[in-house]
Amino acid sequence: MSENKNQFVLPGDTISGSYEPAQNVILNDNRLLSTAIGFCEINDNEANVSPLTGFYIPRSDDLVIGKIKSHTSMVWEIDINSYHVGILPAFDIFGKDYNPSKHDLSSKLNVGDLVAIRIVSGDTARDPLVTISGENLGKIDSGELVKISPAKISYLISKHGSMIQTIESSTDTSITIGQNGLIVLKSESGSNLDKIIKVFKMLDSTTDDSNMDEKIQKILDENN
Amino acid sequence: MGGREANVVLLDENGIRSDGRKVNETRKVTIKAGVLKNASGSAYIEFGGNKILAGVFGPRDVHPKHMSNPDTGILRVRYHMEPFSVGERKKPAPSRREIEISKVIKEALEPAVMLEKFPRTAVDVFLEVLQADGGTRCAALDAASVALADAGIPMRDLVCACASGKAADALILDVNNEEDQAGQADMPIGYMPNLGKITLLQLDGVLTADEYKKCIELGLEGCKQVYEIQKNALREKYFSSGDKD
Structure with a gap:
């Protein structure tokens, strides 16, 4: 039903029409109900609610930014801004020849280090397994860390990341976005960094997405 | 709380209650x-003279670990009255009454929250009165439900609550x-309005069978009024003006 397309919904709100329940939608007694605060969209006969608030749910293949929390003799435990810690096996870095009696995990990654990692398994039955091997992954040695709501990340990387590309090119900054709401900025210019941080803080605190591109451009154009 | 007042007129000859309300009127509610x-x-x-703050944390790791459930997340609720919340200082340690109210609020929220998606985790709800x-458990439940939705915890429905009762031989709303x-x-009464399910029902006092039915109907009317205020509170935060519905 067209009247329910692109509508703001709250938990328990009915989404009329006969669609397949998808993200944040349940079917109860032949009624579709939203389970989150968000924006309801109908795509390919599926009812979706894009949440406006919430926490990070680990999903396979997500790129996230984490902080080393601790390690045992076999694995590192990484805070991935979620309800479980990410598990990075030692052999992911040392290879198949890893031997706990010969190798020291703290020689590679220490508590407090920031890492760009990818979720290998988002299975809820156990802590998510992560990997540090791959393109754009690894230890982050420098940069500014910014934290925003994970619910805002999908907006930030929508339209094939065109918004991020615009920000990167206009400020000569490298931006690494973690799906878990952590973002690392690298720039030579402190004033450009301040501008980008201002953009992300504005995005994080604003619930009204209208004219967002113009608002972002206005901040980027300041003092130029 | 606060001791009994002698000679209080609960309902005058015009059907007006001690605080100036009609029998089917709730107190002023803001969320x-x-x-x-x-x-x-x-x-x-x-909620009238009640002032309650609700904070939600989680989902997060369960401590102590033995409380975690491998099949589902767990909900933990702490209802607590500040020592200054009543006329005579209340001891800050959890009382028997507070433990009971924490339990009933937890059980009233559980049918609404979908924690099966987050096994081995806990969602903690802290309610500070x-x-x-009077009517703190209903007000606390209303605040807890809004706070859970604000935290992004998946919910089948919001839970709204309001009490009904009997005073001066008349059925009244919001005691x-x-x-x-x-x-x-x-x-x-705690109620999930979209699912039409009651999640909290307690009764302190004596009612006839007929009064009991009417009391529930009256209480549900109050719940529906509170539900609109809960929705407006969330719309105000997330949809700016609340008029984008």
Whole structure:
């Protein structure tokens, strides 16, 4: 039903029409109900609610930014801004020849280090397994860390990341976005960094997405 | 709380209650969502003279570990009255009454929250009663529900709550402190309005079978009024003006 397309919904709100329940939608007694605060969209006969608030749910293949929390003799435990810690096996870095009696995990990654990692398994039955091997992954040695709501990340990387590309090119900054709401900025210019941080803080605190591109451009154009 | 007042007129000859309300009228309710920066979700409610703050944390790791459930997340609720929330200082340690109310609020929220998606985790709800004026468990439940939605916890429906009861031989909506102390019955009700399910039903006092049915109907009307205020609080925070529906 067209009247329910692109509508703001709250938990328990009915989404009329006969669609397949998808993200944040349940079917109860032949009624579709939203389970989150968000924006309801109908795509390919599926009812979706894009949440406006919430926490990070680990999903396979997500790129996230984490902080080393601790390690045992076999694995590192990484805070991935979620309800479980990410598990990075030692052999992911040392290879198949890893031997706990010969190798020291703290020689590679220490508590407090920031890492760009990818979720290998988002299975809820156990802590998510992560990997540090791959393109754009690894230890982050420098940069500014910014934290925003994970619910805002999908907006930030929508339209094939065109918004991020615009920000990167206009400020000569490298931006690494973690799906878990952590973002690392690298720039030579402190004033450009301040501008980008201002953009992300504005995005994080604003619930009204209208004219967002113009608002972002206005901040980027300041003092130029 | 606060002791009984002698000679209080609960209902005058014009059907007006001690605080000036009609029998089917609730007290003034205001709710604000997202008032605490450090909590995952929060809400503040003023329900008549009640002032209650709700904070939600999680889902997060369960400590102690033995409490975790491999099949589902767990909900933990702490209802607490501040020592200054009542006329005579209340000891800050959890009382028998507070433990009971924590339990009933937890059980009233459980049918709404979908924690099966987050096994081995806990969602903690902290409810601080800053000022009490009768009906704190309903007001706390209303605030907790808004705070859970604000935290982004998946919910089948919001839970709204309001009490009905009997005082001066009349059925009344939203029992205040005097009516609770000197009245004949108090019935707090928790309700999921979209699913049409009652999640909390208690009764302190004596009602006939007919009065019992009417009391539930009256209480549900109050719940529906509170539900609109809960929705407006969330719309105000997330949809700016609340008019984008």
